[in-house]
Amino acid sequence: MSTTPTGTAVAATQPLKRRIAFASYVDENYLPGFLVLLRSLALSNPRVCEDFVVLYDDLRPASVERIQALHPRIVLRRVRAEHYADFVKGDPHNYLVRKAYFILDVFGIRDYDTIITLDTDMVVPGDISELLTLREGLGAVAQFFQGRDKLNSGLLVIQREYLTDGFCERIDRIGRSGEYELDKHDQGILNALLEGDFVRIDPRYNFVKRRLSGNKPVPEDVAILHFTGRHKPWNGGEVGYEAAEEVWHRYDLSDADFHAEFFALPGEKHPELVAHLGRRALAAGAGHATAQQVAAALVDLGRYRDAIEVLGRIRIPAERARAHALLGQALMADSRHAEAEAHLLLAAASPPVTPKAMGRLAQLRWVLHDDEGARRYALAGLAADPTDRMCGILHRRTAQAPPADTADDAEAGRQLAHVAFYMDQQGNAGDKVLPDAVRRCFGPDIGPAAWHPEHVHRYVDDAALARINRRRGLVIGGGGLFIPDTSPNGHSAWQWNVTDETIRAIEVPLAVFAVGYNAFEGQTYARERFTESLRTLVGRADFFGLRNHGSVERVRALLPAGLREKVVFQPCPTTVARQIVPGWRDPSERADTVMVNCAFDRAGLRFGHDYDHFLAQMARAIRALGEEVEVRYAAHAVTDEKFVLDLRRAHGITLPVDPMYDWDTPRILAEYARTRLVMGMRGHAGMIPFGCGTPIISLISHPKLAYFLKDIDRPEWGVSVHERRLGDLLTERARDLLANQEATVADVHDRQRWLWKVTRDNLGALGRLFDTTPAVEAVIG
Template sequence: MTTTFPAGSASAQHPAAASAHALTGKRRIAFASYVDENYLPGFLVLLRSLALSNPGVCEDFVVLYDDLRPASVARIRALHPRIVLRRVNAGHYDSYVKGDQDNYLVRKAYFILDVFRLREYDTVVTLDTDMVVLGDLGELLKLREGLAAVPQFFYGRHKLNSGLLVIQREYLTDAFCARLDATGRSGDYELDKHDQGILNAVLDGDFVRLDARYNFVKRRLSGDLPVPEDTAILHFTGRHKPWQGGEAGYSQAEERWRAYEMSDADFHAAYLALGGTLHHDLLVHYGTPHVKRTGDVESARKVAAAHIAAGEYQQAVDLLSAVRIPLDEAWPHEVLGHALMSVSRYEEARAQLLLATAAPNRAATAYARLAQISWVHGDNTEALRYATAGLSVDPTHRASRLWAQRAAAVPAQEQGSPDDQLAHVAFYMDRQGNAGDKLLPETVRLGFGADTTSRRWHSVHAHRLFDRAALERVNARRGLVIGGGGLFIPDTMPNGNSAWQWNVPDEHLRAVDVPIMVYAVGFNAFDGQSYRAERFNSSLRLLVEKSAFFGLRNHGSIEKVRALLPPRLRDKVRFQPCPTTVTRQLLPGWSDPAYREDTVLLNAAYDRAGLRFGHDYGHFLAEIAKAVRAIGAHTEVRCAAHSLDDERLAFDLRREHGVSLPVIPMYDFDNDAIRETYAKTRLVIGMRGHAGMIPFGVGTPIVSLISHPKMAYFLNDIERPEWGVSVHDRNLGAVLTEKAVAMLDRHAETVADVHDRQRLLWKVTETNAAELRALLGG
């Protein structure tokens, strides 16, 4: 039986899940250049200089072209992992009035205008191929408004130099292209300035002024002057280009250009030698051939670590296994051990990690990983021994302390008979762990009845290896419930057995002979995050085949999972809301609060911050500061920290904007205190999924700060997408304030609406509960 929403509701006709970008509003940024065979040497230098001057930046690079040869394209692709080729419509510009119709260079000067025909990006930065990047371009990537360029003084007026443009989405439109075409065909512009002349005629001075250091023209260095130290982009304007021999009087400038005229081998080595944050895509793209060519162990370690950070564990194993690691090189052994344990090659991982313990600077981390392997295998004694060894090396080592606490914890004594129990696979959070994950297992159990204790339930930690003994314990119970978190995520506790959070080998999953019920699990991949497709897909298919009930917590997850399944299995996947969203209905003896504190709770999440914020964290923080001040004029705003890392919001607001917030350490609360805190406030503004679902479930209005698709999935399911705002929204502060103040002003009405939306989810939950009772025999 497939659960459906009432006819006529939004979810009754639920569309396929939208793209992650469309849901989160995360800005898509690209660089762009027009490149031909004559200017190819300049473009290759431009690409090298961009990578070496901005090693942590890797966005799409759109190459507009009309005559590039395959060999040239191959050279370009070798220098950048995210090249997007786009052939220009050269004939389109033949109708433009030009100063010299027969000069092929003049004709090609207009082709960069094709950049305004791009529609898949929110921000595009154009760079002429006679430029070299010498400094940080981070400020350009943070720009959110207008069309920005460096002004230059022409004929008594400031006009833009089109060598560098930062173009926002409002200019990437058919309407703006029509204005460019009309001006080009009329000839009503400075013909000798080509594309630049058209842009200046159309904009008429209406552009955002950038500092000259972002387009520092060569002519300012006449007389062989040195390049100013703060120059970010040096532009070799004029007829004489460095790759054509250059021009007398500019030797110091041309030396800066020639510093990036190097072989691929030298370029790869130069990038690998950089300090600071190196972008994963660049590090892998340059580091892989460098390691293959040189066998350099330190480079292999860096590239393997980048693979691990991106969840590419097998690639890390393959890379480090292909080089000879000296016995006394501890760090590469530790990274290889980390990669091996992440693909469940545990014995090999132990050997590598034990070698890493010989070096004091890597020993604590290596001991913590050894403790983790022992804990995964159920050996608490050995896990505690390793964790204690890690703390003896570094008493402040957080991971060693965590594993020591887990290993030393006294397991709860089960009181019930196996015949009366359900086994429950979940992520059982530590005492000071994420508040939402802490609450989830108990709430999942409430979906099956009021008794959530060990009399009725046998706990199976998802992250521990599901071995033969665990299988026998599960098969002795009435059934197996899997639920309590976004278990379909690849990197929280990686393993090679399933490639999702339950560490279950296929052979043991096949051998489960009691009913399997997947209950309100989420598909929690971030925008930009992926799974190891083959292993995950195989494990997922087997799980769906084996399940008597397979319920996911939102329709976005349903669409994602169905897309990975063969047609015969897709109808088994149905909707089961997260039980936290119907807490008022599930919790025995629940009563709505008689009063609410005059507060608004604000939550922000910092796990995987790069995936959440991209280049927009500074913008987010500034806009949140505006909102806190504005909302604070109505009621007190407090920071609700689900985890220790969430307190960063309060620290950053105070340091950067002078805004102070009291912090509520919800990671320290028990489940009743978490629910009570959310029930007694007037509004919750949350970025974590359960900073929305938990307050909603206890009847409190919410506004979601969307940095992950699951936030939008939930709001779509309750037919209230207007209760969310993207963290990337250009006017985030004003939009958030407007939504929050409206909810506070109409509080009783909004609470009633929350209750009404909850009834939709409760109806589905009740229907599913009846089916589950029948499955379990009452």
């Protein structure tokens, strides 16, 4: 437990995603300063794009429009002006005597975990990303003339424990008592309240202009320059501070000049910022280079049709290979295949772009069931770059001609069609295990005599529809298929590449089995297309089971009332592996090991600004546990090994790696069954070991992990990757589970029995649907 500034004990937990915002109080007089502040923030920190809360009382609509034009995530919040009327104040003729208190409204905001306040007479010439990583206390720079006991309130980094009713009451009590430096307004109240108990931040993050008296130059490392005092740069020059004001005027730009500078910046920029500013820049006549940046940002955001529109407005010369590649990618994601192929071929003519363009071309042909064409493109890409990953995958995938559907009607009638993500060699270990696990729920035969596979990412054309309709039923199942970006298509906007018309044309019984709604926090679908596809599928399905109640709730919310009750809970079959693998035997003894897994796909959505914190906290836990057990690393995907490299680079810790992406299903299950504990970030780095009877602690960076733990009523088996005390909490919980191994394993088995009961009940209904009885009674129960 930890203690808040009000003295109240709280659980030491963080939300799934740490929410960060900037905040400023803005009025008409200080609007010129705020506009410069926003421009400087974008130009000096183009990778930063968090909510910006604008506290206001008298802003005109035109002023609000100017503010919103500079930032995509402006949150307007009117201040409680009358709330401060009875605060004891100083000089009534001072302009600030009333409005200086309005920034204190920030402590009444409950929507964020960290809020960074910035005065509107500040400019940001340097990198402030370090401020976004601060996790403790109330941070501020000490006053220039008052020593280190008093803060300057121009910059505050406020953590959630200060954003409470209790802290607000303490502010109000001091304000109404007048027991503070009256001429310091809000700053005086905070200093009286904190009595020096604040986190000291380096002065370069609130570098007051008085440090530059006598026209001293602004030091190069200054990140935030603060124009304290009566004179402001937008009101005219002040003698003795010309060098400082020159920095401010550097960002006092017209829209055209601001856009030109922003899009000329090298390196990475936040896609939301690019898309927002780009819309206005393009409307004002910006050229090809800006259009390409905007389109790339829109693709990153999954807004493929918007990217197509942006690039469609300009004539792309043949030699602009990267623009053609980008347009081809967007067209492919919108299922405009012929147009996509034309642009990708133009891109492939440029040697630097050839491998990537050929990889996309190979993928496009494979999606359309043209394995020969896919192999040809993949070989061309490998000739240009033998190490290209996508070309290598497609070449291996199409190295042999796909087996023809030679089953006669009787044979086909004995098979179930299975739409799933069939993982390639060196692909995600969890996705290797899934198809087999789904099939085992329906009986012991998981081979071609009982099952006909259809890859979820391949377009369901007339021939594929005919293959499905020849079978005795269709199972769509295993994995978080409701996700917009793994293999984007314009037909459904989720992973199954199928049109609504084709779904309606499926004639055989159809079951959606243990699918997950896998969107990250902050990730969006092509909402209209996804919703229509989802409704069509639910309406056509004879059984619709989702793998956690969180997914059930999210999907039901998108459906009309008449379809909602069709969506039911069906646990992921990996969570009941002990029940469905024939001849399963629990290990007689376990290796003295703890296994760790981390994931890096969509790292920005997983970690936000906290990756270095996460890495350091994991190092702390691994060092502590490594004194008692062997800690090993379970790599579900090749990219998972980044954690091991970073851990060694940053903290000098080397972990042995088990490359599960190279293993088959029996070996993966056997290894997870014999270890004592798994601490995993991937969903199936928790669900598979749990299914093998092994205790788990989930490193939560995605809602689905929390959904699963809630379903089994063990939320304490999860810790957010944003948790401040992640290292200590992991160590404590791991030690507790290891010390009580027998009881914990028994608890896992007990939780699993409930999941198995739900599964068996559902399989009874499915047996009637497919006119067969799933062979579930032959395994342990």
